Amino acid sequence: MSEHMSQASETETTEGTGRIKSVSGPVVKAVDLDARMNDVVYVGDEGLMGEVIEIEGDVTTIQVYEETSGVAPGEPVENTGEPLSVDLGPGMLDAIYDGVQRPLDVLEEKMDSAFLDRGVDAPGIDLEKEWEFTPEVEAGDTVEAGDIVGVVPETVTIDHKVMVPPEYEGGVVESVEEGKFTVDDPVVTLENGEEIAMRQEWPVREQRPTVEKRTPRTPLVSGQRILDGLFPIAKGGTAAIPGPFGSGKTVTQHSLAKFADADIVVYVGCGERGNEMTEVIEDFPELEDPKTGNSLMARTSLIANTSNMPVAARESCVYTGITIAEYYRDMGYDVALMADSTSRWAEAMREISSRLEEMPGEEGYPAYLAARLAEFYERAGYFENLNGTEGSVSAIGAVSPPGGDFSEPVTQNTLRIVKTFWALDADLAERRHFPAINWNESYSLYQDQLDPWFEENVAEDWPDKRQWAVDVLDEEGELQEIVQLVGKDALPEDQQLTLEVARYLREGYLQQNAFIDVDMYCPPEKTYAILSTIQTYNDEAFDALDAGVPIEDITSIDAAPKLNRIATQEDWETFVDELKSDITEQIRSLY
Amino acid sequence: MKEYQTITEVSGPLVFAEVDEPIGCDEMVEIETPSGETKRGQVLESEDGIVAIQVFEGTTGIDRNASVRFLGETLKMPVTEDLLGRVMDGSGNPIDGGPEIVPDERRDIVGAAINPYSREYPEDFIQTGVSAIDGMNTLVRGQKLPIFSGSGLPHNDLALQIARQATVPEEEGEGDDDESEFAVIFGAMGITQEEANEFMDDFERTGALERSVVFMNLADDPAVERTVTPRLALTTAEYLAFDKGYHVLVVLTDMTNYCEALREIGAAREEVPGRRGYPGYMYTDLAQLYERAGRLKDREGSVTQIPILTMPGDDDTHPIPDLTGYITEGQIMMDRPLHSQGIKPPVNVLPSLSRLMDDGIGEGLTRADHADVSDQMYAAYAEGEDLRDLVNIVGREALSERDNKYLDFADAFEEEFVQQGFDTNRTIDETIELGWDLLSTLPKTELNRVDEELIEEHYREDASAVDAEAEEVSAD
Ligand SMILES: Nc1ncnc2c1ncn2[C@@H]1O[C@H](COP(=O)(O)OP(=O)(O)OP(=O)(O)O)[C@@H](O)[C@H]1O
Ligand SMILES: [Mg+2]
Secondary structure, X not given: OOOOEOOOXXXXXXXXXXEEEEEEOOEEEEEOOOOOOOEEEEEOOOOEEEEEEEEEOOEEEEEEOOOOOOOOOOOEEEEEEEEEXXXXXXXXXXXXXXXXXXXXXXXXXXXXXXXXXXXXXXXXXXXXXXXXXXXXXXXXXXXXXXXXXXXXXXXXXOEEEEEOOOOOOOEEEEEEOOEEEEOOOOOEEEOOOOEEOOOEEEEOOOOOOOOEEEOOOOEOOOOOXXXXXXXXXXXXXXXXXXXXXXXXXXXXXXXXXXXXXXXXXXXXXXXXXXXXXXXXXXXXXXXEOOOOOOEHHHHEEEEEEOOOOOHHHHHHHHHHHHHHHHHHHHOOOEEEEEEEOHHHHHHHHHHHHHHOOOOEOHHHOEOOHHHHHHHHHHOOEEEEOOOOOEEEEEEEEEEOOHHHOOOOHHHHHHXXXXXXXXXXXXXXXHOOOOOXXXXXXXXXXXXHHHHHHHHHHOOXXXXXXXXXXXXXXXXXXHHHHHHHHHOHHHOOHHHHHHHHHHHHHHHHHHOOOOOOHHHHOOOHHHHHHHHHHHHHHHHHHHHHHHOOOOHHHHHOOOOHHXXXXXXXXXXXXXXXXXXXXXXXXXXXXXX | OOEEOOEEEEEOOEEEEEOXXXXXXXXXXXXXXXXXOEEEEEEEXXXXXXXXXXXXXXXXXXXXXXXXXXXXXXXXXXXXHHHOOEEEEOOOOEOOOOOOOOOOEEEEOOOOOEOHHHEEOOOOEEEOOOHHHHXXXXXXXXXXXXXXXXXXXXXXXXXXXXXXXXXXXXXXXXOOOOHHHEXXXXXXXXXXXXXXXXXXXXXXXXXXXXXXXXXXXXXXXXXXXXXXXXXXXXHHHHHHHHHOOOEEEEEEEOHHHHHHHHHHHHHHOOOOEOHHHOEOOHHHHHHHHHOOOEEEOOOOOEEEEEEEEEOHHHOOOOHHHHHHHHHOOEEEEEOHHHHHOOOOOOEOOOXXXXXXXXXXOOXXXXXXXXXXXXXXXXXXXXXXXXXXXXHHHXXXXXXOHHXXXXXXXXXXXXXXXXXXXXXXXXXXXXXXXXXXXXXXXXXXXXXXXXXXXXXXXXXXXXXXXXXXXXXXXXXX
């Protein structure tokens, strides 16, 4: 039987009860406590939840997930003897949790207040609710750890697969139930006595087992032109979005959470604004999943540990998130996890570490910062699961470098691990070029792996078109340096034309407004069509220039400014067809 | 209540004392010096047998013989609607000679975090009457929008103008009774007497004091007290907003002094310092203040925050503006060159931002064309700004006609749109129409961020014609 501690477990405390020795912010030291590393403990008279993070002689150090003001030395500390775990089962979608998986709606009700009180616990999933279970095995079948034994319709979009917990032995099925059950009712019993219910528990700091990690070859289509078009991420890939404040990390993460073609989205608001989570809670139920047409909330699980909530729970919230993501991956789903912002997580580590008076590493961060970041992103990937299905976890982390300077430890250590880098740029943001992703600095190491998919599913010359766009933008970059010195009119005509084409690439292709309904999601076909229309203009224009037509005549054709309007057309297909022929016609009429 | 004469160490703003009973973290303390003076403090750290106390009024005069009393509770703010119209010091003691405050309730000043699930997304447009804000960086009820300024810039004038002019245009048919529920809370930390007078005079002149609560910690008041002043202000704000239904505007100035106080305490505790000597937990600490803005589901009121900070060296990568920007919902950036040019208010809209603007504007809220106009003006102003560097090198003649139009636009934008003075109150309609006047100096085809139908509706055909004519004349 699984004996991990989670809020759903009995809070009986069998092992040694200790006594508080000192209190310093979120860090409490206790004596006479019989505990192991990472055990969950209840601290003080109010029973605040905490986790053991250091043991030295008789002194046990605990990080407390709730405010500690008023907690005094001498108060008791009780050990649960179990590591910090999450409840896994139906009911996690369409839910909003704090950093230790307490449902925030349940807390509101229990506390009868809009403000978060202390010492109130709630299980991660509803223990009373009954779910319709349909078995997929029958008595006499043999099942192994990880195998799917039945399904539960969790939301309109998602069938929740009930699996044999990974730590089970497995064996021959003795009996099977069908119908409505609570998450703790056994629905499948094995001959060896193991009982399988809809709920499992799993310690958050431990990766859930799989058979193997595979090379990802399918893109996580984001519906964002600059990402799909230039810097794609794979299903099972990793990406970082670093940028100074106000450059668009959260808007990009929200767009991905809305439109990426994942089956499941786990959104972790880690140490950021309360209103941003409220926005998700209010918007997502109204928005359509572009893949299924159902409400977006039906595929989304939210974890909100905002900046004013306790710092220790901020440290744990990314683990809570990725464990939930892995669990849906085990069912064979493609899961996308967004963490906004991983810098706040790193700062939480730093704060706890400094209270422990550990030897600080670079900029006060603990020496194990790089290892923790690597461990986290390593949990992403495209996997073959224990039950033979394939599933993926894509991890996309925002990074908030102090002063917007990417040379700081969190950005640097993240860049060493992730394979997609979307660099946000204050300068672009200032001129309201959104998404403010810098096309010179950003990269994706998945490009070659994903090209075959785009060639097959969108257009054969997808990679060539991309290369053309990159070349034009590169050339623009070089020319701009000259323009800064002598002005545009001093350039030869062909270079002036390149600048003009590059401007359309920037304004009509790279820019995408996340707040305009028709533009916030751009299918790859449309992404391709915009690019190819701009290329048509480019080719026709250069032919005309070669034929001796003055550049002013070419650039002032009526059709050209429409290149910037394709993005906002409802019926872009017709628009593109007409625009292409208009451009050709108008330019050719010049010579 | 037990008294201890067990002080073992006094260091900067900290006092260490031995105790023989358990003392809770953050508990309030009174220390009586041998000369009979009573100082207040708070337990920072509590260990078996010893506590670290942070003293608000400075540790001068405290010695080993001072007696220490633990009050058994954390710092509380007495709240009541009667606070409106009152002036208090930075610790919440009335200094206006008014009657004793009879509290409704005493509230812990370290407010509990708002459950994100209980929030309501802020989207009610506040008209400040300032074009650079309303048109380009719209403020909404429940937002936290700081002013990033520098020493010597007129941030106080702007804050006062906002406090004076802020209204929420009512929808047709709705009563006007909303008006009376507006309140201003002013939390001053380490500002000069002169600045304080500036605020108080304005409050008195405009009669705003009646609906204000003022907390004053002046430059010569104890620095440590500054760490509690904003918490008193916000506790009062939350009470008025969420218990009494007021729309509360909280002006906190100067957050830089608050952060200096944090640094001082951190240094005294010999903590490992973070960037530029500020504590590593400054982000969390500031978030615990700034996040106390917002709206709640099913509640009337709102807390809107306008914190003011002066950026040391006008550097927005300095930890104080940097961490603030990472928490607040945008920033209004004051600009020294614009100030020298005499632009009032000298707001540089390019690095300014209101993140809640997108949901607070548009049809039914402000105007259908608001977003497009603002977007286009940003892009055009940024382009004109860029060209200014080039003009310095090659001169205007070397630039194309298009470039010259953008240069003119940038000038007009500063001199006509941003420039308005601290006493002019523009409606949102006036602001957007002004925007169209300026945009119409650019050729229609350049307005690629504006919906074509809106261009048809609002573009001033004659403006560019007039412009073109003028050009032809000058070209002759
Ligand atoms: N794709 C986009 N389309 C339109 N506007 C955008 C886009 N991306 C960003 N913005 C604008 O930029 C603002 C800031 O973006 P965002 O809140 O995502 O910044 P951030 O990088 O997350 O900042 P912080 O680090 O402070 O959280 C938004 O409020 C919005 O006005
Ligand atoms: Mg953000």
